[in-house]
Amino acid sequence: MGESEPAAAVGLRIRAVRKAQRMTIESLAEASGLTKSFLSKVERGRSTASVAALLRVSEALGIPLSNLFETTATRSVIRAGEYPAISFGGHAISEYLLTPQSERRIQVLLSKIAPGGGSGSEPYPLPGEVEFVFVVDGLLEVHFADGIVSLESGDALTFDPASPRAFLVPHSAPKTTVLWMICPALPHTAAKR
Template sequence: MGGSPATQLTIAARLKAARSAKRMTLDELAAASGVTKGYLSKVERGQSNASVAALIRICEALELQVGSLFDETPVGEVVRAGEYPPIEFGGTQMTEFQLTPTGERRFQVLLSDIAPGGGSGSDTYSLPAEVEFAMVIEGRLHIDFVEGNGSRITLDRGDALTFEADRPHAFHADEQSGAKVLWVLTPALAHRRLAEAAE
């Protein structure tokens, strides 16, 4: 589970507020997102973290930008080492931080600290961005793609991969080493409608 309990509760409250603003019931959101009502209820109460894929589907159904779930940071603000704002982007056994201000529209930089075996979850997902870049700072990361017969790319410390963000994929850290990964997305997710991912 990534992020602090306070961050998890903030995300939960924002998801519930977005659902209420759209006057959707849990049943309606479950049907629209493909996520069970019970799971949604736990996510909204802060009792469960959504996988990356589930979080994207929930936000798509709510016509909500993923970035709107995170605390706003003014454009131009320096983010000091050790003071990175935590974000909750789903997945398991990882803590994530946003290194760029949420007002930055051209690109978004995230840092994931992933425990051994942790990652995005078992479901593949794609992002409503054009390009995704991953660089392993520590450990080893496995990225699985589903097109064709499927393929796995393993990145070790110092390795980097650039790919189209809309390619369905999932990732997890090596069972032995875990991983610390720098991600760059362009344009920033906070300023793209998640509904575009379905197109």
């Protein structure tokens, strides 16, 4: 591998994360204290950034420095029963991440919610452009400021993740399985569910 190839790969990762976060190169320059010209050259692989500069960029992007060096496979398979368990809070809920943690374009979660379980009564917003919910099995109530949306098996809901919401499975409903898709993926610090 040539000397410029690793620099180009790091630059491409910086650009991909910046764009996924809808951040302009000007905003990244301001947040990192580096010049727009320098960042542009780094993103295009025409300049190599020092460790100190990469630390400033990763901090401005809100990601670990190691994310700039990770190689992401072009495909990822997670076999049934091998989903990593995660927790965004709530009660009587088991949650699993179906996309790699390094994936920034989309985040897909599988939730198994017991009767009476959910996110809690306090509505919360999330960062992002779009959120999609699909009820695989059972019944889910999504509470918004302007009303409740009841979803049954096979129903889907798409909404702006900035809309505060809370969700729950009624006590009278069976255990419910839900798929959540959020674009772009949540920063690790923003997850609340």
